[in-house]
């Protein structure tokens with residue numbers, strides 16, 4: 001488990017992240033979302049023991065970040081995909097991975113198997129001997145992902161893993177991340193791809209140099225937006241809008257084509273009465289649905305409200 005208590009990092013006059021308190025349970029995919037400069041990479045670097053926190057605490061299992069003796073244990077437990085891949089450009093893909101695996105003390109046979117499997121999965125086995133300096137941005141990113149996983153770490157930190165990948169490669173990586181979760185790994189991911197976060201994260205924190213909101217991406221919209229019901233009606237009479245506006249359960253109504261769109265405070269309670277009323281008017285209801293709000297809607301609303 002990862003726990004952060006009021007974790008703060010200040011660089012001279014810039015506070016990158018302040019009072020971050022989150023818990024990431026084992027086996028969970030946790031997303032850090034936020035605008036450029038929100039403190040996501042800084043948080044990941046603190047948790048990877050690359051930089052010291054200014055104040056606050058964080059633990060990975062029983063080890064404390066910022067504690068020099070614990071740092072070597074933490075580094076073994078985590079695999080980091082940094083924002084910039086930082087590979088040995090003159091070395092081939094295989095040799096890059098083998099070099100890191102040796103640093104982590106991975107036995108030879110396990111190294112060979114692991115490198116072959118990851119390079120094959122990421123579609124780079126045939127290019128294994130080419131110097132990575134000649135690789136495309138996305139190919140380098142894939143090698144850096146493979147490198148983060150080479151020592152079979154329990155915790156995997158991925159800073160924008162799919163940022164430079166084509167849609168097919170991004171899908172492969174997302175599926176890979178879900179596989180790692182199934183295997184029992186705990187994954188922290190920084191991403192600007194909100195639909196990706198919505199699909200794979202069990203929990204997300206919206207940050208803007210401090211926490212704006214934390215929760216399950218599917219639950220974050222609850223209570224944030226006026227609830228809107230779309231009712232598709234076979235033929236909408238011209239007087240309907242006027243009649244329904246006088247109906248006290250509806251706070252706002254408009255018509256778009258053959259859709260009646262209503263703002264309703266408490267749809268669970270009010271919808272049955274509204275439908276009964278519409279049926280009494282002799283209208284033929286074809287479909288009824290509630291408007292859904294995506295993680296992007298939630299993000300844009302909350303980040304804007306968070307201001308400067």
Ligand SMILES: Nc1ncnc2c1ncn2[C@@H]1O[C@H](COP(=O)(O)OP(=O)(O)OP(=O)(O)O)[C@@H](O)[C@H]1O
Pocket residue numbers: 011014015016017034035036037038039040041042043
């Ligand atoms: N080494 C550093 N020295 C000075 N300021 C830094 C340093 N690292 C980060 N910062 C500042 O901390 C703030 C947060 O940066 P960080 O890289 O953590 O943001 P981010 O959320 O990862 O942004 P992005 O989405 O653009 O990657 C920024 O204002 C940045 O300039």
Ligand SMILES: [Mg+2]
Pocket residue numbers: 040041042083159190
């Ligand atoms: Mg970043």
